[in-house]
Amino acid sequence: MAPIPKPDAEPQDEPDAYVGLDAAGAERRARERGWTTVRSLPPGAIVTMEYRQGRLNFEVRAGRVTRAWKG
Template identity: 50%
Template structure:
């Protein structure tokens, strides 16, 4: 499965995981890149197919989405 094939449900399935585990699973699922976002971090809003975004607090994923 490639990152673009992993879209939708898979992109949203990382909440609650420790960041290390989330990165490992993202690689297995074929995501082209993973962007880790800390609380309050400024981010660009451009959409990138195949990129998994992980909003992380205290080392745990709170939210995940493609783009």
């Protein structure tokens, strides 16, 4: 039987640190810190709820991050 693969560790980064940043700068910073997927969403967007290792989500209003969360 093949071994179960172990996922890569997520960046040791607090999502709340991105709140208030401009969206483009926040995305650049997230990628520099090792997030493999960065998703910017408008307020109230309907999104899938599956957890994806290495993904950082931003809710963006008027070009600024108003909320950030992993997965």
